[in-house]
Amino acid sequence: MKHEDIWRAIDTLAAENGLSASGLAKRAGLDATTFNPSKRCMPDGRPRWPSTESLAKVLHATGATLEAFSTLVSGARALSSASRHPGRRIPLIGLAQAGSDGFFDDGGYPVGGGWDEVSLPEVGDLNAYALEVSGDSMEPVFRDGDMVIVSPNAPIRRGDRVVVRTVHGEVMAKQLARRSARRVELRSFNPAHPDYSFDLSDVAWIHRIIWASQ
Incomplete structure (x- = not known):
């Protein structure tokens, strides 16, 4: 698992809910800048992982399961065929x-x-x-x-x-x-x-x- 895979999954989850990364953060009750590109690296340039708390809030806010999010991380497909949403x-x-x-x-x-x-x-x-x-x-x-x-x-x-x-x-x-x-x-x-x-x-x-x- 790579840092970019996690961030890419967050961006995809945002897009699937009709949101920007900032909009997703706000819906989850986080600071709007939480998922900004500038927050994805440490001050010394090392990649930064999103916190488990922020991920948990995002999943709760969107209704996505951890399994569905893991699928996004893997890149196999961006939507679960067993989506909770009606077709x-x-x-x-x-x-x-x-x-x-x-x-x-x-x-x-x-x-x-x-x-x-x-x-x-x-x-x-x-x-x-x-x-x-x-x-x-x-x-x-x-x-x-x-x-x-x-x-x-x-x-x-x-x-x-x-x-x-x-x-x-x-x-x-x-x-x-x-x-x-x-x-x-x-x-x-x-x-x-x-x-x-x-x-x-x-x-x-x-x-x-x-x-x-x-």
Whole structure:
């Protein structure tokens, strides 16, 4: 278990409840700065663990179980299929369709009437959508027929699995290898397929994959 895994799980839990890290802290009755990036390191630069008390308050405030939080830490999936929340229907299209016009607005949110719908565990991001994987380009991580839930508002860090759309309409699911002020580097899941690197100006949006049905 690594420090960054714990903090990433906290950020994901916040996003799934429609909150920022500060908003999550306030809901839990903590100081709003408790989970700020500046609080994640000691003054000498060493990583800092969140306190067990703050984690307990966060789980109580969100209704999440320790098991569900551990799943977030492991990175296996960001939502428990046995979510305590009732399901809701979210828009679904095939990944191959996602590059076509009419499915996303300029902000990268799903629009239009060409979407199907699927009922899945509750997602905090009201703009979340689902994509169905086709082909073998993302094996062995995602296989043909798998469905992924994508959150436009979830925080993104290096190593996350993401969906990226370029300004030219190309859509791809990759692992975020690096993002700087000027470039985005993406790693393919399937070693038989090339990695990609784009100028940031060539990227329309990057959304995080937060759940997969596998």
